[in-house]
Amino acid sequence: MSSYSTVKTLRVSANNKVTYAYRTLGTSTDLPPLVLIQHFRGNLDNWDPALIDALAQRRQVITFDNRGVAASTGRTPHTIADMATDAVEFVAALGLSRVDLLGFSIGSFVAQEIALLRPDLVNRIVLASAAPQGASGMHGWAPDVIEDVGGEVPSPEAYLRVFFTPTDAGQAAGQEVLGRVFASRIEGHDEPTTWATRLAQYDAVAHWGIPNHSLLERLRAITQPVFVANGDSDGMIQPHYSYLLAGLLPHAEIKIYPDAAHGFLFQHCHEFAADVDAFLRE
Template sequence: METSRTKTTLTKLGLICLLSLAFIACTKDDQPTQPPVEEVDYHLKAPTKFALVGQAKFAYRILGNKPGIPLIMASSLGASMDDWDPAVTNGLAQNNTVIIFDIEGVASSTGKTPDNVADMAKGVVNFIKTLGYTKVNLMGFSMGSFISQQIVLTEPGIVNKLILTGTGPKGAQGLSNLPNLLGAAAGLSPKESFLKFAFTSSPASIAAGKAAWKRSQKRTVDRDVALSPETGLAELTAVLGWAQPYPEALNELKKVTQPVLIAQGENDIPVPVINAQNMAKSFPNVKLIVYKDSGHASFSQNHDQFVTTANSFLKN
């Protein structure tokens, strides 16, 4: 009879109390658990806004409206705001105000795209200041991580915390091979290129890649326009400039005092994992996560784990 009453109470309250390997019924005075908060699809609905930065209009979207220091997300080579994985942006926006944007000349932004990371970083800093922020958290993916590193090195006062994914220091090992990788992907569809560059060849990784691609295509209204060939060439030139040998790169990172989170795929081809591992030895205050069976977009393939870790990192 006691067991029956326990099961009835647990069913009614939706609460399991485990103590000394036995189920103990909760009293009638206990409050029922609150239903889970439904996540908002900020990525799908956030309107595109524009900020005049010098002679260029930066296109951007604000996801969520949480108090505290905002998270500014810098995109990868060839990507626009719509190429972020909504599972990541929405997950981060549940706890933070998240701002995604296009640098000069990219997609919906006007102006001429810089052909070097240093000038890209200057543009992003001016964009942040135009929005009225004096302190931000930065997250950069691939080329965006190069821009974020440049900002924390040249404008450290504006950066609170730093998240780097698909990343490498100046002179990153393997990055100079990018033209050959791009050549090997010639003739592939955008989806096929996405899967080839950002994920591994395992069935699990490919399935995760296909799911991420589907999520990124969900927004159809007020969607970014495609990048121009001129912009694509400028970005590639900037990335290859970052790939040039720079012996002092890792020593420079030792000067960064901000907390840093690095998330890298064990099988990242464009920017091999050795780069993240070397960077983790240089940053004074760093947490490194290496995702197994994951490529360049490891944070997207492992979005649930990444979002949980990133939100905790930004909160604490």
């Protein structure tokens, strides 16, 4: 099997007049394809190839740039609900009628909305570094976090501070991930995300986090099995939101990974991929 670091970027045009950039790895099986939804300001290149390669051992894995992000056309929406609608359009453009979802960070918000908008489309759901809409304390991120991830020119040092713990093990893992994510692809890079995308996505995050406890009840309508996961030291989306999610979802299981922050799924890529594979095959 080829590696995510070498697969080519493909494009598909949808009924919403958006041309989506995407990549696919693995072969079609009797299992639904696994569609990945990216983090804040992330593009196709920001997925860890080691994670994607591990996930694609048993199934087809699809990553994509949503509307207005990186190489996809259109303008980035300012709400999670619109991002979910655009993601559904992408899945439909590929001719898929049933998928598994893995949403990471802001992608986990989008995954929740997709499950509510089109429950017939979604088989199983993985929510990584996730929070429910309306939870207290999610109205924007802490000043130090947004200073690191929200600047005009993100830096490797800021990435290490937010995505990994300050321990020796955490920083060593972060250096390894930096090498895989930012240095393993030699050609065919994705377009960088723009400042307009950053502003729109942060508007969506802030709107999602306006405290409104009545919105938490919406999670009762997500009846699919859900795997909720996070690092024990995630300062961007704190792990107590994972416990809140798992308690509100009718059919959820949870795992918190040790000595890990926002990038736990890259730091523990092989363990996380094995956990996701076992969950999706249950």
